[in-house]
Amino acid sequence: MRRRTILAAPLAAAFSSLVVPPASAATGPRIRGGDISFTLQEEAIGKVYRDGGTTAPIERILTGRGANYVRLRVWTAPPSGYSTLSSALTLGRRAQQAGMRILLNPHYADFWADPGKQPTPAAWAGQNLSTLATTVRNYTRDVVAAFARQGTPVSMVQVGNEITSGMLFPLGEIYRSDGEHWAEFTTLLKAGIAGAREAGAPSIMVHVDRGGDNGGARYFYDHVLAQGVQFDVIGLSYYPFWHGALSALRGNLNDLSNRYRKDLVVVETSYPWTLNNGDSLGNFITTPSQLPDGARFPATQAGQAAFFEEIRNVLAAVPGGRGAGFFDWEPGWLPGVGWAPGEGNPNDNLTMFDWSGNALPSLRAFRAGA
Structure with missing residues (x-):
């Protein structure tokens, strides 16, 4: 997320048992997870998580509530303490031990990459x-293989992060002053997919931030497919305060399912449980007017929980059973860890734990049952 400018034959067997089974109407979304990439930083400053008064690592709380996936980002050369391959491997071991699968998200950037910026790593310049x-x-290939070598093979690789306008700028930037450059962008996208496949990744996601924008999503995926990009899952970011009402998400998912016949994952979403602020940095969401469905889902603990129930309902109604699931973005990003060194957290009212680390009612959305 972070908004921001205003992931070889010898390994294939290790992955084969990790593909998520088909959906069942009785089990709810078959992919239910969270991005927990800030976890080690939170723990390093003494933060703990509790559910019903019982303290446990966040991945244990999530899986205890029914989550079956974690999403882990990897930056190439971030500031000290932030999401490296080493930290992702550590969290991957913990996730697997808790019974969860792994969605790996290499950003192909030293630090934050999103629709407004996709900087090429300095070492690759x-x-x-x-x-x-x-x-x-x-x-x-090497990053995906590292997970397999430690006995925690990933189940899905998301090649780039919110690559709506391309990746690895300037060479992979789509929209330039002289026109659109889809061939250059997809050359790099295909390369990432090829590397993941060579390392045995069983499923590939291509992710944009167009959760409520059907026209924008169609424009992107039509062009990518026209360039011969082969992938398995459409990943969408959907934050209602940026991407519109849930009705827009519903219409988009339904159309994309019928149009492309691919599984769809809302791979980033979140919702406020308060409009208060937990640190000195201003939050992204501060007023009810920023919530298009705020009358139904106010910025309260109950409103947040109801929002996630509706996300489940929207996914369940996607034609062909292709509404595969959702990921909450950083449910445990509590105040004290900044989006960058020396900064605060503009998302601290979008967590699924309160600022003391106590589980909020929205965690019920991870349940396996309907």
């Missing part, structure tokens, strides 16, 4: 398109 594609392919 100056490479031409062909060389950069080889770098991306090898890097992706």
